[in-house]
Amino acid sequence: MSLARADDGAALYYEVNGTGDDVLLLIAGQSNNHHWWDAPRQDFDARFRTVVFDHRGTGRSDKPETGYGTRGFAADVRAILDDMGVSEAHVYGTSMGGRVAQWFAADHPDRVRRLVLGCTSPGGAHGIERSAEVRRSLAQRDTRKARQALLELMYTPAWLATHPGPFTTIGDRDMPPHARRGHFTASKEHDGWDALAKITAPTLVVHGADDVFNPAANAPLIADRVPDARAHLIPSARHAYFEEFREVAGPLVLDFLTRTP
Template sequence: MTYVRSTDGTRIHYTRSGRPGGPPVLFIQGLGASKSGWALQRLATAPWYQAVALDNRGAGRSDKPHGAYDLEQMADDAIAVLDDAGIDTAHVVGASMGGAISQILAVKYPERTRSVTLACTAARNHAWREELLASWRANAVDGGMGAMSAEAMRWVIGPRSFRRLVPATGWLGPLALRRPSHAFAGQVDALLAADHTLVDRLGEIEVPVMVLVGNQDILTPRGDSEEIAERIPTAELVVISGAAHGFMIEHASTFNRILLDFLRRAERAWVRSSEPSAGSSSTDLAASA
């Protein structure tokens, strides 16, 4: 198991898989979720890409300090992972809260990103979503993670897939019942305290960006993704029909096909913009994806 100390001393756990020397892809998961939530994407990208997946502080095998967390610090955690892995630049893929972290990373560390994929996420919280997150936090703290799991599940998984995917609750986002409630609360606090001025800086992003959303997502609806795509000049918006918030699991084959196509195009664009001697092997790998 690989760990790195972040800037404040918190231990962050991450894994590397896929093709050694391939174009690196950094996967950042959402609220309460561990890197296991990217299992199907890491498998799909493995033949061509080097996948780096981290456990955000408060989830998985990373440290779970008490107190409120901060999204900007969590972006710094991701940079610490890249530094420890010896990766200068990566394609960044973030979902939900991980998408918010990815937006911060792309704005704060533009030199570290080759492309950004923002899945089922938002640039700011609406009042109704802040109230919902606060209620999840209260239920988790007062009654444990199980007290809010059934309610959260209905916001994450589409109605058609609800029964089929109920057994996956051990590794789906806020439904991961073994997560300590104080760590989940800390992540919620980070979301509730997020700096909404970030939305005004999204136009600074220059690398290719794909914004992905399911048309049945009720937690981060299509309007959130449309706002992000409108503010980033290089962004393309992709809407997956019949998909809800957890579509990287619920509609994994469609999600993976779209992601691989975008990564291939983004890697070619990055190579063209780099020095002629840089990334030649990556071009061959990405072109075959």
């Protein structure tokens, strides 16, 4: 358990686990802390030193009024690797974390060995937005119904029927309102289209085939934009494919990260 310092002085909480020589940095989704990775991280600890962290505004990291943007979050990633003394790492980002990973890989190509972009979007004019129906389901005034709608976007009914929680992927409850707004705006305003074309790391794009929270149609868009990237859609999976379909996603990503060139 350590604290890095961002460029603006904000404290960034991170944890390192695992026994491998190579580093795998895992980036969580919007308004979530490092617990997003509690389950899937276990698939990588035997092979890598895994690094998880709390985005600014979440968990044990500082919650400043400013600094909320996907490119700024990528600078926070750099600060954490600098604090560790790590010159390069594999990077796996999901959802908003995938947006952050796009910027990090584009801005620091010499620091990314292999890149995995999960359930994410290029944003901007080229990204495929969720439907109005999905947006309405999340904006319900009844908070219990809105929470249930979010769970059903993340997981299949079969999973929810046998997994009553607690859930680590539906937001950090302790975020102050300004930080929650900052995360929302960061995701909404992300436009990584030009950045994608600058990525040089070998790249795997993973998405749940039934994801409508961040529509699966974004996966081939990203894979076509990143040089030599490939996409893999996991049948029947929704947004949290990395947890519910861990028996598929874990080996898939591990094979990609450990493959010899």
